[in-house]
Amino acid sequence: MSTKKRITEEALTLFAQKGYKGTSVKQIAEAVGIKDASLYKHFRSKQEIFDSIVALINEHISNLSDTLGIPQKENQNVEASIFYKKLDLDELKDISGKVFIFYLTDPYISKFWRIAHMEQYQNDQIYGMFRQIFMDDAITYQTDLFAEMMKAGILREGNARAVAISFYAPIFLLLTKYADHSDKKDDALEILDSQIEEFVRVYRKADHE
Amino acid sequence: MSTKKRITEEALTLFAQKGYKGTSVKQIAEAVGIKDASLYKHFRSKQEIFDSIVALINEHISNLSDTLGIPQKENQNVEASIFYKKLDLDELKDISGKVFIFYLTDPYISKFWRIAHMEQYQNDQIYGMFRQIFMDDAITYQTDLFAEMMKAGILREGNARAVAISFYAPIFLLLTKYADHSDKKDDALEILDSQIEEFVRVYRKADHE
DNA sequence: GTCTATACCAGGATAGAC
DNA sequence: GTCTATCCTGGTATAGAC
Numbered sequence: 001m002s003t004k005k006r007i008t009e010e011a012l013t014l015f016a017q018k019g020y021k022g023t024s025v026k027q028i029a030e031a032v033g034i035k036d037a038s039l040y041k042h043f044r045s046k047q048e049i050f051d052s053i054v055a056l057i058n059e060h061i062s063n064l065s066d067t068l069g070i071p072q073k074e075n076q077n078v079e080a081s082i083f084y085k086k087l088d089l090d091e092l093k094d095i096s097g098k099v100f101i102f103y104l105t106d107p108y109i110s111k112f113w114r115i116a117h118m119e120q121y122q123n124d125q126i127y128g129m130f131r132q133i134f135m136d137d138a139i140t141y142q143t144d145l146f147a148e149m150m151k152a153g154i155l156r157e158g159n160a161r162a163v164a165i166s167f168y169a170p171i172f173l174l175l176t177k178y179a180d181h182s183d184k185k186d187d188a189l190e191i192l193d194s195q196i197e198e199f200v201r202v203y204r205k206a207d208h209e
Numbered sequence: 210m211s212t213k214k215r216i217t218e219e220a221l222t223l224f225a226q227k228g229y230k231g232t233s234v235k236q237i238a239e240a241v242g243i244k245d246a247s248l249y250k251h252f253r254s255k256q257e258i259f260d261s262i263v264a265l266i267n268e269h270i271s272n273l274s275d276t277l278g279i280p281q282k283e284n285q286n287v288e289a290s291i292f293y294k295k296l297d298l299d300e301l302k303d304i305s306g307k308v309f310i311f312y313l314t315d316p317y318i319s320k321f322w323r324i325a326h327m328e329q330y331q332n333d334q335i336y337g338m339f340r341q342i343f344m345d346d347a348i349t350y351q352t353d354l355f356a357e358m359m360k361a362g363i364l365r366e367g368n369a370r371a372v373a374i375s376f377y378a379p380i381f382l383l384l385t386k387y388a389d390h391s392d393k394k395d396d397a398l399e400i401l402d403s404q405i406e407e408f409v410r411v412y413r414k415a416d417h418e
Numbered sequence: 419g420t421c422t423a424t425a426c427c428a429g430g431a432t433a434g435a436c
Numbered sequence: 437g438t439c440t441a442t443c444c445t446g447g448t449a450t451a452g453a454c
Contacts, residue, residue: 003437021230022331024429038438040431117326121389122231135386162407165400169378176385177344180330191374198371202411212419233447247420249449 004042006032008052016111019118020050053115054125060108061133089154089204093196096171100192103175105182113179134172142168156203163203170195213251215241217261225320228327229259262324263334269317270342298363298413302405309380309401314391322388343381351377365412372412379404 001009010031014023025046029036043049103109116130142164149155155163171192178188210218219240223232234255238245252258312318325339351373358364364372380401387397 017330019228019230019327019331021228025431026429034437035439036430037432037440041437044431046430114330118228118330121226121323121327122228131386135382158410159403159407162403165379165382165404166375166407169382170374172385173344173374173378173381176381177340194368194371195374198368198375201367234449235447243419244421245448246422246450250419253449255448 003032003034004052007039007042007049008056011049012053012056012108012111012115015050015053015119016114020046020115020122025049050123054129057108057112058129061112064106064109089200093193093200096196097189097192100171100174101185101189104178104185104188110179110182113175117179134175138168138172139164153205156205158203167199212241212243213261216248216251216258217265220258221262221265221317221320221324224259224262225323229255229324229331234258259332263338266317266321267338270321273315273318298409302402302409305380305405306398306401309383310394310398312384313387313394313397319388319391322384326388343384347377347381348373362414365414367412376408 007028011023011028014027014031017023024036025039026036028049029039032039039049043052103113113130113134116126120127120130139161143161146155146163146167147160150157150160174188174192178184216237220232220237223236223240226232233245234248235245237258238248241248248258252261312322322339322343325335329336329339348370352370355364355372355376356369359366359369383397383401387393
């Protein structure tokens, strides 16, 4: 791996542990195995290292949405997605658990989550990314999904957005609670399962039981 | 107000804006209207100022639970609380809105929320306080409340804890989203209302409609 | 209990040799 | 592209006069 890339990766780890201000360029350089002065041949400033992290995470997340088959942009055509058409409640349960565990254990996502929380009030860019990905996009996606499922007669009729928030908010809370404790992810999964069971119990249409 | 108290208050404001590392003792002193050196007659270190903030918030929150009539400790006797016995779903809606707005606008709570998010990975104490108050205690409280309401026949039978998380998690998500935007609190309230309406629609027992 | 002056150090960044 | 040496700034904290 190029030295430049290694600097970005090590900085990501350190910023996620101790925050931007809590990490010195010397520490980053040490982690890479060079002197701090050498680092300035690759980046012009500490801020520029941070910016490269933002770019790295953006890139990583773009790749993810391809892999997971989950649309990232809100203007994406929901009806066109195969994903939606065939998804029933059991699949919902299954895929939620997988996405949850993924978010909890993926090294980029979990570090991004930590940095976003620490730097949200100092850095508009990371704050915006966090809100878009983990709040706005996630809720929009679930809303569209549930609206489709209501149309398809899988889900009880209702306010799709409110239902989506009811479904997603517990996942968000669990991510907040366990983002830094992936060792306790079994506890988190147990709670998640009972949440989804409760959701299915309440929202599944009678004729699908 | 004593100078010592004023230092704590100004530091609370500044730490909530720019974080612990992002705030210098000079800035705190300026906000108070004294020189930074004078500050050391009241506190022996910057860390000690931070500790006084933790104490201040703890005190404030203790006072709150008296005012709001909401038990803070999990070992408190739930059945004994008058609050529980007479609460029906309309009251739930009403009190949730009030507590939500309070959390969003109370200067101590909102600043505590911000500091807790920024310093959670550097400071075990504030991290623990945040989790206890906004996660564990809140959920325990709601769980006991809903269990009582199920017994009383107000709420549909079910997994009280899962129902509690379904109810509380959207509030938590909204607090996260709007903690620093109390100007947009009307937007937040609107979403909150539709969440509670959806909750009531689903969980209210038929004979109570 | 407030001030001025100052010690001390760490962090970000640059210069220039190799 | 890495190193050593160095600069500069700003932050925490202390000393001592008033």
